[in-house]
Amino acid sequence: MSLPVSPTFRLDGRRALVTGASSGIGAACAAALAGQGAHVVCAARGVEKLQAVVDELTARGQSASALALDVADPAAMAATLEAEPGFDVVVNSAGLARHSPALETRPEDFDAVVGVNLRGAYFLSAAVARKMIAARKGGSIIHISSQMGHVGGTDRALYCATKHGLEGMLKSMALEWGRDRVRINSVCPTFIRTPLTEATFANPERVRWIEEKIKLGRVGEVEDIMGAVIYLASDASALVTGSALMVDGGWTAD
Incomplete structure (x- = not known):
């Protein structure tokens, strides 16, 4: 009998692009991929913050570079990416949230959030x-x-509309690109502690609601996202496309 060998999670020799990489989940995704051997192009609008992430990765002996990129500007984004060598792995962590009651959503907020989360x-x-x-x-x-x-x-x-739309979008793209071995999936976190969620976690009532909904009884940390991203980036998930990997502590299990 010849037992199979587990596919590798390593990403040596691969080029990866991570958008929204200047902080929070995006920076953690960049660290996850670089830690598995990929050269990571860290992208966001602000190069100064990006460079701090790149400097820390290279100080670890890992391979990374910075790229100014605004996903809300499709024409400029396309031109920038056309000038870049191709990528083996792309993690899109760029996102925008402007929460309000539905009756109070302003058209300019709608356009901004859709422009990043869905159109971008x-x-x-x-x-x-x-x-x-x-x-x-x-x-x-x-x-x-x-x-x-x-x-x-x-x-x-508004935020839910863009994320539900994103999930439908990637399922359709998975159908179109599967024969070319281009896989497209999502990671779906619960509330994660980042600089952008500080206001949420400063509200005791909101924290109680979150912890009641999360069956594992704790909020998420950026480290909780890293393994999921490595899995979907690597050969370990070679037969996975059009899927959503829930990292929500059981929130959606109800």
Whole structure:
């Protein structure tokens, strides 16, 4: 009998792009991929913060570089990515949230959130997949979505709309690109402690609600996302596409 060998989680020799990499979940995703041997291009609008992430990764002996990129500007984004070598792995962690009761949502907030979370994600996916298909090597596209792409949330109609839309988008793209071995999936976290969620966690009433909904009884940390991203980026998930990996502590199990 010859036992199989487990596929590797290593990413040596691969180029990865991480958007929203200047802080929080995006920076953790960059660290996760670099730690598995990938060269990580850390992208966001602000290069100064990005450079701090790149400097820390390179100080660890890992390979990283910075790239100014605004996913809310599809034309400029496409031009920037066209000038870059292709990527084997892309993690889209760029996101925007402007929460309010549905009756109070302003058109300008709607346009801004949709512009990043859905339109930006759509055209980023198309730009990187086009190069993956042309290179005939396949690749893995990973969107940092949310548990709110599968449920509803008070004061979150706009945010939920974009994340539900994202989940439908990637399923359709998975159908189109599967024959070219371009995989596209999402990671759907619960509430994660980051600089952007400090206001939420400063509200005791909101924290109690969150902890009641999370069956494991604790909020998320950025480290909870890292393993999921490594899995979807690596050969260990070679047969996974069009899927959502829930990292929500059981929130959506109800």
